[in-house]
Amino acid sequence: MKVLVTGGAGFVGSHTVDILLQHGHEVTVLDSFEPQVHGTVSAVPPHLAHYIAHGDIQFVQGNVENRELLKRLLEHCEAVIHLAAALGTAQSAHEPHMYCLANALGTATLMDVLLKEKTQVRKLVVASSASIYGEGCGWNPVRKVKVSPVRWAVDMQQGQWEPRDPEDGTIVEPRPITEDYPLKPTSVYALTKYFTEQVALLSGHKQEIGVICLRYTNIYGPRQSLSNPYTGPLAIFCSRFKSGKPPLVFEDGKQSRDFIHVKDVARANLLSIESSLMGAHVMNIGTGKATSLLEIIALLQEKMQVDIQPTIIQKARIGDIRHSFLDTKRAETLLGFKAQIPVHEGILDTIHALDGAYIEDKVDVALQELAQYHLITDTAGERV
Numbered sequence: 164m165k166v167l168v169t170g171g172a173g174f175v176g177s178h179t180v181d182i183l184l185q186h187g188h189e190v191t192v193l194d195s196f197e198p199q200v201h202g203t204v205s206a207v208p209p210h211l212a213h214y215i216a217h218g219d220i221q222f223v224q225g226n227v228e229n230r231e232l233l234k235r236l237l238e239h240c241e242a243v244i245h246l247a248a249a250l251g252t253a254q255s256a257h258e259p260h261m262y263c264l265a266n267a268l269g270t271a272t273l274m275d276v277l278l279k280e281k282t283q284v285r286k287l288v289v290a291s292s293a294s295i296y297g298e299g300c301g302w303n304p305v306r307k308v309k310v311s312p313v314r315w316a317v318d319m320q321q322g323q324w325e326p327r328d329p330e331d332g333t334i335v336e337p338r339p340i341t342e343d344y345p346l347k348p349t350s351v352y353a354l355t356k357y358f359t360e361q362v363a364l365l366s367g368h369k370q371e372i373g374v375i376c377l378r379y380t381n382i383y384g385p386r387q388s389l390s391n392p393y394t395g396p397l398a399i400f401c402s403r404f405k406s407g408k409p410p411l412v413f414e415d416g417k418q419s420r421d422f423i424h425v426k427d428v429a430r431a432n433l434l435s436i437e438s439s440l441m442g443a444h445v446m447n448i449g450t451g452k453a454t455s456l457l458e459i460i461a462l463l464q465e466k467m468q469v470d471i472q473p474t475i476i477q478k479a480r481i482g483d484i485r486h487s488f489l490d491t492k493r494a495e496t497l498l499g500f501k502a503q504i505p506v507h508e509g510i511l512d513t514i515h516a517l518d519g520a521y522i523e524d525k526v527d528v529a530l531q532e533l534a535q536y537h538l539i540t541d542t543a544g545e546r547v
């Protein structure tokens with residue numbers, strides 16, 4: 164199949180290109196090569212340079228919002244994997260224009276071209292995000308019901324970070340989120356990902372294109388940007404340890420995420436374009452297991468053999484959620500996809516990939532930016 168991968172020079176994109184080539188697909192990559200992701204030394208990443216040098220892929224540097232360019236690239240494509248996006252929940256609060264442009268307008272442009280131009284595209288896979296669920300799903304042990312929990316300002320003022328049932332105030336226990344769970348984006352990034360999948364589902368449906376929106380959880384693995392201080396907690400912690408500095412942890416570090424290895428995600432992308440599913444679908448792509456940030460840090464300390472302790476800053480970033488992990492049965496049923504790499508194993512090649520990797524530690528700059536725009540709360544409830 165002839166596949167266009169937008170954002171194909173990025174983290175998920177590069178592993179998706181690997182697996183597509185391994186399965187005999189013809190790949191074109193469109194990527195704008197954002198300096199925040201690829202660093203200020205804007206060289207083509209080695210894995211991509213290798214493919215370009217051997218004529219294995221067609222690489223085009225450009226923006227997904229560029230209609231004419233997309234039109235030209237889509238003329239001969241049969242499938243699109245749309246990954247290009249700006250990433251970072253916290254940064255999106257002070258860069259809403261950039262996030263709307265790349266994520267919302269970028270996807271709208273893609274759908275516009277698919278709608279109006281003659282193309283061969285019959286399958287579209289769109290990168291969505293678990294962030295669109297907002298504060299996850301909670302179990303109220305008193306009322307014995309699943310609820311859509313909230314975090315109260317008064318709790319945050321006292322360093323009580325756990326969400327509550329808004330109805331009776333009981334602190335809830337996190338539960339896996341199913342696809343039919345109400346969507347409540349709590350950041351500009353999440354809002355743009357919500358738009359991304361919804362515009363793809365609505366317009367794709369009209370064009371008789373099979374559209375599969377994959378709601379990924381937190382992805383980690385080799386080739387994740389080590390320069391972008393806004394994405395990938397695991398990559399950020401790794402680069403801090405590698406630079407001999409303590410990782411900075413918001414709240415108390417007991418917030419949890421569903422960490423999935425990038426090779427599992429690439430396989431989900433492959434299964435999606437190769438599936439015979441038509442119509443519009445959304446699917447969770449995760450492991451179904453929650454791991455706290457402190458557990459991740461302990462794993463990294465053990466495997467990297469460092470005894471640097473994290474700095475727990477007891478402050479919250481505006482828009483962050485407390486717990487998020489996904490129910491993954493739908494993808495298992497419809498795609499035959501199940502994540503295979505447990506985090507204690509997947510973390511090893513992530514650490515290994517640090518050797519010789521380009522690291523630009525901008526965590527302190529990001530912290531200053533968030534403070535400048537009043538996007539961090541202290542435990543006295545003030546925005547600092």
Ligand SMILES: NC(=O)c1ccc[n+]([C@@H]2O[C@H](COP(=O)([O-])OP(=O)(O)OC[C@H]3O[C@@H](n4cnc5c(N)ncnc54)[C@H](O)[C@@H]3O)[C@@H](O)[C@H]2O)c1
Pocket residue numbers: 169170171172173174175176193194195196197200225226227228245246247248249250264265269290291292293356378379380381382383387388394395
């Ligand atoms: N990494 C995660 O944990 C995670 C979690 C959930 C969802 N996602 C989604 O998966 C997708 C891929 O994420 P990633 O981790 O590979 O990110 P990444 O930042 O490594 O890659 C994104 C790529 O898109 C390119 N890009 C950005 N804006 C562009 C534009 N306007 N036009 C063309 N190219 C552009 C960047 O240069 C980069 O190479 C994104 O859509 C993201 O929202 C990622």
